[in-house]
Amino acid sequence: MAKNPSLKRSLGLWSIVGLGLGYMTPTVVFDTFGIVSQQTDGVVPLAYIVALCVMLFTAISYGKMTQIFPSAGSAYTYTRETMSPGMGFIVGWASLLDYLLLPMVNALIIRIYFASLFPDVPAWIWVVIYVAIVTGINVWSMGKTSNFNMILVVYEILLIGVFVLLAWMKLSQGMGQGTIFTAQPLFHDDVQLSAVFTGATVVAFSFIGFDAITMYTEEAVDQKTVPKAIFLTVLIGGAIFFVGGYFAQALFPDVSHFQVTDDTLPEIALYTGGEVFKLIFLSGAFAATAASGLASHASVSRLLYVMGRNGVLPNKLFGYVHPRFRTPAFNVILVGAVSLLAIGPDLELISAVINFGALIAFTFVNLSVIAYFIVKKKRYKTAQDIFKYLIMPLIGAGLTGILWFFLHKDAFIGGVVWVAIGFIYMLIITGFFRRRIPDMGSDDEAG
Template identity: 75%
Template sequence: MSDNSTLKRSLGLWAIVGLGLGYMTPTVVFDTFGIVSEATNGVVPLAYLAALVVMLFTAISYGKMVQVFPSAGSAYTYTRETISPHLGFLVGWASLLDYLLLPMINALIIRLYMESLFPNVPSWIWVVVYVVIITAINLWGMRKTSNLNALLVIFEVVLIGSFLVLAFIQLSNGMGQGTILTTEPLFHSNVHLSAVLTGATVVCFSFIGFDAVTMYSEEAVDQKIMPKAIMLTVLIGGAIFFLCSYFTQALFPDVSNFKVTDDTLPEIGLYVGGTTFKLIFLSGAFAATVASGLASHASVSRLLYVMGRNGALPKKLFGHIHPRFRTPSFNVVLVGAVSLLAIAPSLELISAVINFGALIAFTFVNLSVIAHFVVRQKRYKTPKDIFSYFIMPLIGAGLTGILWSHLHADALIAGLVWVSIGLIYMLFLTKFSRTKLTDIDFNETEADPSVSK
């Protein structure tokens, strides 16, 4: 008789990578191109390279930690187990911010797409229909989510490939720089490091998908594939972002051709391939947003599940697994309910606040490597260990700290308010320190759902 209280192991390497890429939404590079091009003075691909370097160091740390703690929970689990349960709780709470907001932003983007196509239909209808469908698919099970996500990711990758071909043709015909063999998208006289770092801060949230990958570790068919899945997600996603931004920057050295710089994707499609390609390109963006919605909805549901299973949130609700679908059903429905807030007219601040939680998570994953391997296991006696477990994660933490210093002020304020709420809740949870947080059941060991009793 199988154990119906645990997550089902059904995801292979490429299914997990696909979920990560779906979460990253590769077409977002075109949506944010105008904003980042203005911020960096026309070197968007350089900003993506800077962000990719930071993400690679952090991805290496994720790969180390996911082998030590093969459970869903990500930065929350790693910090709690290696540094402090209290700090782990606050890191998990901060991470909830970007995980909860990404599904909401996906719903908002879908609403905006549908408003442009059907302006006479009340916008709230699109949000409700989208959220109900995404919630139902996630409730049904990860195998269904993974399969649909794979189809959507393949569709958007094909469209991105089509864009690159058309961009090459337009450049060959003299558009923009008139050639792909140009260094202007990477360096010119008006490039400043602070501007590049500001741009890197804007685009770093696009890499959150590799963080989300760790949420599926309890559903991987083999735990050993997780480090490889993390690195592949970062490298493939980073390559797509760089290539797309390089060609786009070569086509559009500045933003003077765009009527709307807040979301340049429709105009990029129009200028590169005409009206027909614009409509096809928008359909690809729609598919990318749905794929991201599926993956982000699944990820935050599992983070809430781990926090509930461990007692950090009410266990009866958040730690519940549906006996038939083997999914954290309460959390899936709750995330859907939160996503309905996308009915509101503007979520600009929310998109900026996402980076607050992401950078907190990235920083503490790097620090967790040092805490576990150097401090606890005393692995600092060889040059290899010092380099792997101290220098590399320290560089990763330092680089995320640099990006942190370039966060938008409003994002910092909103993020600090959220963390303050978490601190108050933690004090309530521990009865104002009369009960130790370690007294809560933090046992991560669960029976493998694939094993019969």
């Protein structure tokens, strides 16, 4: 019997880092600046430092697990293999809230952008065009997806660099704090720790995307580069967020300059560089959203592929790899179809529910390190092992717990309902646990 086609290994280290950064959308620091500045009493960059610390511990856990289980399934695979197939399924199902809905949110943002520029054109047209392009590129080639994504990411990072230069000039001329180097964006007398943590819960989700890198493990030219790519993505993304947040906060110590605080990117660009720079910077926001759309679309397609390959979802459809393009074509098209729902009304609640799925994944990746190394492999006989495989993931899980505490109530309720649906589905496919959830076989790994 001929072996089923596998995913194509075509991604180098920086291609994977680019996909992670594209998923994270670096320009989001300017979109959320007004909200976070209000929440933190004017210390946005400090909130990003706190969030970066949380994400680094979880990133280290992802790096450890992807070395042990070099599969495209991410938190789903790690939980499945270290705890139980049932728990793995629930984690994978919950993660779909993050992975499956984010491409739809990107399509919604694109719709909003184009509708504001061309109000006379029906908004649904932009959704259809955008989804068709992103779906087509993802079906065509993972390499092409990576190349397009890299171009967009480089473009938006260059624009952020231009913003920093313009902000430097404005600060030198006396705008805002009136000085380039100041501690005010990081700490001042009115700052309260609880307010900083509240802001950190918002900006932490700017980092969502580094975890999706593990979805590309089976398409990495050298799978050993994936842990490095995870760490680099978090560090580079965190540095961009911090620098952008610092200069924005130095220029705008409070939000009194802004007419609209829910999305301050256009006004930040306007006050920093004028009308022309505003239009150019908005083009960077378009590029950032498109890059995130490409990366998130590719990631969820791989998660569905692994779940289908394992037989948790119907294998004929979800486990299918196109023989020519070597991509999970059915899943890519399915994600595109779901993204078309962005034609409909406001997706504020759905956007909030994404956070629930991400926190489920972050929590269980940290716990899977403990389950594998401490419980299964008995790696607790030296101080070094205890630190690496117990203390560090416990810190990661604990810091993630802080984010759970500040999770939006509607997001929690929506997430619990989604998990309940997944549990019912699991009862059906196992005949109320009379049958096992399909295990990974030796043929599952991609060549």
